[in-house]
Amino acid sequence: MTTQLSRLRPLTARIPGSKSITARALLLAAAARGTSTLWAPLISHDTLAFKAALGDLGVAVENSPSDQYWDVTGIGRAPVGTAKVWCADAGTAARFLPPFSAAGEGTFTFDGSEQLRARPLSPLLKAMTALGAHVETPSAGRLPLTVRAAGLEGGTLRVDSSMSSQFLSGLLMAAPLMRRPVRADLRDSVSRPYLDMTLSLMRRFGADVKEPDNGVVEVHPGSYRPTALVIEPDASTASYVFAAAAATEHKVTLPGLGVHSLQGDLRFVEVLSRLGALVEVSEGSVTVTGTGRLRGGFTIDMGDISDTFMTLAALAPLADAPLTIRGVAHARLKESDRIAAVTHNLRACGIEVDETQDAVTIHPGPLRPARIACYRDHRIAMAFSVLGLAGRVRLTLDDPSCVAKTFPGFHQEMARLFTEYITPEFR
Incomplete structure (x- = not known):
């Protein structure tokens, strides 16, 4: 088998830039004094919404003619003035920009879809209120909200991060703009790899970040400096082409990701290795090769890489034994209730699923054609597109275009890589 697999013609994937890195880099560049260049940013609904929201706050972001890079002219501080900021569907904008604005002066109103x-x-x-922010929200802790900013004091940062690490990331990125040092304990946060990404990028843009104790960080007042940054391909998005390779006996290589990646979701390839795929991670690329068999019969905690749990759920019906995915309760609070969405759609495909508050157990079995309810969630649409391809069953999406949130060209790239792929549009 090894000889046969080694002869597979490698397919080179084209995956757009990381959404998580793009959003964080946009904010950090906006706070720096001078012009930062972001190479290979993600061009999608979410990042364009973030870019436009920064424009509402007075930050100029100019793109090259072919969008190879964005030049961000930072204001060197937190925002000052009055602005109405439209976040569209972008959760990162709604979670990163209010703390940024609260560290400044003025009145800033945020709203979205x-x-x-x-x-x-x-x-x-x-947490913002505890740091000295004045926030008005008529909708019980949801958008729309108004920040009446007069700077933030700093001090000990206490935030419930059991729902999302983005709350803490947004506050940490605003920390250098506060009046006193900020100290935060990260040990009980979900999706810790995203916090590590945040801190790494803050240091890259010049922030004074220290970790005096394991899991505790201190951020000191100061400023950000402009930086040129090459943005990696999105590891969460790459999970779909890697999963498709693992399930269809293809060999797919993605340049630009490697052992030094900032993205925790690259660990999804370790999950594929446990399923039986061959995985190679080098300095500058990742290759996944399907072996013709998917092994089940195990339980895995995907709390730290929950954006990829749906990708594994899409492969689970094809494994040789049941799979249990746990630790993903916070996935119920994303673009959709992702645990419920996965359960509903797998059952529609004829698959037996056991669901709890933070876990699913998926039993292998024959698939039947079904209409997939996407719930306007890009990751549901992409994951079930992989299941349709790998299971050779006709699945139709009720909203195939929702993939534009992070990967507008998803269906075209899947068809380019896998000739048997049929765009699962709903007719």
Whole structure:
């Protein structure tokens, strides 16, 4: 088998830039004094919404003619003035920009789509208030909200991060703009790799970040400096092409990701290795090769890489034994209730699923054609597209275009890589 697999023609994937890195880099560049260049940013609904929201706050972001890079002319401080900021569907904008504005001076109103309005912000707003912010929200801890800013004091940062690490990331990125040092304990936060990404990028842009104790960080007042940054391909998005390779006996290589990646979701390839795929991670690329068999029969905690749990759930019906995915309760508070969405759609495909508050157990079995309810959630659409391809079953999406939130060209890239792929559009 090894000889046969080694002869597979490698397919080179084209995955757009990381959404998480793009959003963080945009904010950090906005706070720096001078012009930062962000190479290979993600061009998608969410990042364009973030870019436009920064424009509302007075930050100029100019793109090259082919969008190869964005030049961000930072204001060297937190925002000053009055602004109405539209976040559209972008959760990162709604969670990163209010702390940034609260560190400045003025009145800033934030709002977004109905989908974004439904997502809770209470832990973030409570923590901002404890730091000295004045926040008005008529919708019980949700958008719309108004920040009447007069700077933030700093001090000990206490925030409930059991729902999302983005609350803490937003506050940490605003910390150098506060009047006193900020101290935060990260040990009980979900999705810790995203916090590590935040801190790494803050240091890259010149922040004074120390870790005196394991899991405790201190951020000292100061400023950000402009930086040129090459943005890695999105590891969460790459999970779909890697999963498709693992399940279809293809060999897929993605340049630009490697052993030094900032993204915790690259650990998804370790999950694929446990399933039986061959995985190679080098300095500058990742390669996944399917072996013709997917092994089940185990339980895995995906709390730290929960954006990829749906990708594994899409492969689980094809494994040789049941799979249990746990530790993902916070996935219920994303663009959709992702545990419920996965359960509903797998059952529609004829698959037996056991669901708890923070876990699913998926039993292998024959698939039947089904209409997939996407719930306007890009990750549901992409994950079930992989299941349709790998299971060779006709699945139709009720909203195939929702993938534009993070990967507008998803269906085209899947068809380019896998000739058997049929765009699962709903007709």
